[in-house]
Amino acid sequence: MHTIHVTPTENPSDHPPPTLCGSGVNWLGQFQAMASECDVLIEGLSQKDALVAVKLAAIEVWRIEYKYSRYRSDNIMASINNSQGKTIEVDIETSALLNFSEQCYQLSAGLFDISSGVLRKIWHFDGSDNIPSQTDIQSTLKSIGWSKVQWSSPTLCLKHKMELDLGGIGKEYAVDKVKQSIDLLAASLPSFAFLINFGGDLACSGTRLNGQNWEVAVESIKKSDSVDAKVNLNNGAIATSGDSQRYLEKDGIRYSHILNPKTGMSVANAPRSISVAANTCMQAGMLSTIAMLQGADAEAFLDAQEVQYWIQRK
Amino acid sequence: MQLNTEVRDKTKDKSRFQKISPALAIASIGILGANETLAKDELDRWDFDTAVLLYAEADDRVSAVEPVFSATRAFDNGETLNIKLAYDTLTGASPNGATPSKQKQIFTRPSGKGKSTIASGESPLDDTFKDSRVALALNWTAPINREWEYSTGLYGSKEFDYLSLGGNASIKHYFNQKNSAINFGISFSSDQVEPKGGTPIALAEMAHKSDDDFKDTHKKTREDDSNSKTIQEGMIGLTQVINRQTIMQFNAGFSYTSGYLTDPFKLLSVIGSDKSDSDYGANFQDTNSNNIYLYEARPDSKLRHSFYWQTKYSVSNGDMIDSSYRFMIDDWGINSHTLDFRYRWYFTLNKERDSYLEPHLRYYSQSAADFYQRYIDSDDYQLGDPNFSFASADERLSDMNAVTLGLKYGWRYQEGKEVNIKLEYYSQSHSGKKGIGSLSNQELYPGTKAVMLAIGYSF
């Protein structure tokens, strides 16, 4: 296994360096980002080229992670969330992400809302029975709602106490961006096949070199099962919205960590996990997120989308 | 009533939800703006390595300059092509095997044209060998499957009077989760020497320029215009990962050379060994009062076995240790031990651990060839009918100890690019039978000292 050298500029969050293992033309690059194990599988490249592709992937993901993390005080998210009602101008990439978020807000009839992050201040999913009071919820709802945001690319104006959180699309965006970067790299290299898997959000370049599909296992949430479903991926992406074992339980009712931004309440009967296949990871991710928010109607919603999906409820 | 989620009226549900996936698809594709193109042209896929070696011996002996250039290209399926070009030019002189004398000595050049005069007490040196050489090697390695790999190479080198052509092939098998690898290799090469004036007849007396019939006598000492030798080698190697920081290599091999193995430029002095004679310890002379020197003679075959063990160890702080031992034994009676030790100490110049200092220590010792003798006793020479078939005074075949002390500095200023410089001191000492009579006043085994400077650049 080869450790890929990265400079501190390339690795601003100080993750362990990416590793590359494999032989001949089959390689697996691995690195950590966005609280997940990120895998890049490559078929058909020499070690030297595979190393370039994996390094490219890692650097790009780390760049996105650093730029849109809500935990930093020196990135664009910090500028946005500390703008205190002032108008700020954002860069092209952030502009595109905000546009996309706005479209998703409209297409989801308000269920997907990147201004809903402040709900984490009152909902603490520690397995206890401390569900927030209606007073707290109503008070917090005053700071939620994309319709309250003044957005007209490239200027953004958030009302005081509002915050934006791109955590809901960050990983899927990283997958799509990395896929695009590797696709561009492919233009100057012999044909090869690759699959990216960032902790359950995947994209692939197409079929494998021998024409067969990539076999992706959708893991069962039940520890007793070995594999729940096997998916054949020959193009596009899969995104997963998952159960993170975070919940609250009171009076026999389980409150999942999926929160409805319009009501501020935990979505009832949300599935434990949803995986959706689509053309791009962001599309798949958005569908799985919105489906989650439908609670009991997740299947019905996804049926209407005419996409392939896998839902686990218990 | 319990709703079975499997049984649903899908058509009814469909109308509740709008199909948003296409719009999402378009939106998500739109977000991916143009990226920088990462061009990777053909030149980027090659790795280049260059170095130049400057070698100089003390006392105006041999000097050499050798630039080398290597290019490696890795291909898509794991194949590797390596091309290596070397040029070296030698100047100076090296011992011709004769002993120093308190009288001046005149040696006929091996070509028959010209002579060289050696002053009293001077070590007899000959500069005939000085030459330039060009060498080209091609090597190809390719995997057969996940566990097997083969390698093959071709080699050629040319000097003014020397041509060498050869090839090798090996096959390697990985096993034990690629912690082990066994390698079988063979090589074959054919060398041809065409010295000016032809090669001398074994143990013939050197003809003296001062003689009237020099041309005839000189011609009589010559045999072929050209002579050749072939070298066949075989080797088994085992590579073994010991633990996360340690890897070892074990090689066992043989080498069989046959053909013309004598050095056509080297001589032996015949020294008077009769204690009762007036020329005891002095150069033995012929009827024309010329010193008798015999052209050397080596056997026409040599079989050698070697055993090699190398260990590489990564110290916990990232420094590296490289150590090896080689044992060699051949049927000329030579056996040798080589111990090599390097320690690479990394430190930071600009970026983390981008520089290193690498001290190097090498110790070598060999036992003399059976037919090595510093000079020939006139009693053994028996006035032209020697009681031996082979003899050589080439110091490289003597009992010898050599030490190399070196220091290398390297700076990896960018990923995949390094410059380095190395300075080494090499000291060789020989021993053998002592001088008799007046010869004991001469320095028969002065040893060799050399300094080497190598500068390298890889990109």
Next chain:
Amino acid sequence: MHQKILQIMLIVSFISACSNVGVKPWEKNILARDDMQLIHAPLEAGLDDHIYFSKEASSGGRGFSGGGCGCN
């Protein structure tokens, strides 16, 4: 001939002893470093070999003698 058989036997006994020694594939990061390759500076090794070949009576061992020259 006997020496050759002894050599082969030594290698074979090494091999059988080595069959379980080693590390897992993901533990090979240190060994994958450039400077941990058995011949990590091939040009330097070639230049050294050439010098010692022309000054001493031994050659090779590490690999093949690598081609001839008139210097020995």
